[in-house]
Amino acid sequence: MAGKFISFEGPDGAGKTSVLKKIGTKLEKQLGSQLILTREPGGNPISESIRRIILDRANTKMDARTEALLYAAARRQHLVEQIIPALEDDKVVLSDRYVDSSIAYQGAGREIGTKAVWQMNQFATAGLEPDLTIYLDIEPEEGIKRIKQHRQNEINRLDVEQLAFHKRVRAAYLELFNQYPDRIKLIDASQPFEKVVLAVQKAITQKYPDLF
Template identity: 65%
Template sequence: MNGHFISFEGPDGAGKTTILQAMVDHYRKRLKDQLTITREPGGNPISEAIRSIILDKENTEMDSRTEALLYAAARRQHLVETILPALQQNHVVFCDRYVDSSIAYQGAGRMIGEKAVYDMNLFATEGELPEKTIYLDVPSELGLKRIMTNRTDDVDRLDLEKLDFHQRVRDSYLKLAKEYPERIVVIDASQDLETVKGDTIKILDQVIK
């Protein structure tokens, strides 16, 4: 496969979706129909159906391991139905979240074990990882403040977690970035939007020749 698989990660409020859309706008002119944009959980009908269950604010009784298993199931279907076919057609795939999210949110945030969640996803993905991961980092307090200021009409079940949950998530992401420096690039998302966009384009231009 000659395509490029690039994931975008970040704690809540980092501006990940905004930056991803900016990258789509920037690279669409060059790549045209060779650019595939997708998200997790989601990306196809089965995975989107699982997404609606996971993020439903009414599902407060969901067990942490159930949640992690649902993410892994959605990811498996997403990989085989959406990501791999696109890579086989030499597409550049921009994915809003992937395995790192599960390790950070369920493994660390839910405290069910980062290795346990990684192993579960290793089974689900057969070891398929992005070529490059853009991790947009922001202090948890700032991220939550942004959510409550800018996303009041789109707050999901994970956004409602307390500060210590979001701090564990961020700490896990930063640990992953140290473990996999060749894959995960940390960008300071507390900077102004144009600077974050510019930093992201510099990294992606090294991958998308």
């Protein structure tokens, strides 16, 4: 596949979605219809339906493994409908979350095992990984503070977890960064928004000098 696959990752409150949209706006001027912005879980009707089930705050009885399996199922549908066709068509795909999120949130956050979640997603993705992952890092306390200040209308089932959960998530992300430094680029998300965007743009340009 000739396209470029860039995932955006980060703990809740890191500003990941806002940064992705800003980068997307900059790239759209250059790429036009060759740029694909998408998200997980979601991106198509089936995956979006699964997203609503996963994030519904009413689903308090959802088992941790059920949650992980639902994410993997949504991811598989996302791949076959959006990501793989786009990459085969030489497009640039920016995805708001991918497998690293499941490893961090379900594997570590839910404590069902990062290896088990990784293996589950190997089946779902047939081993397809991003070419580049932008990881926006932030202390859990600051991330939770941001959520409470700016996302009251969008708080979901994962956002309301205890601080210990979010600390496990961040620790897992940092471990992934240490394991895959060539793929994952860490950006300090505690900086002012525009500085974060510039740092992300620089990281992408280092990988793909033809972009921007």
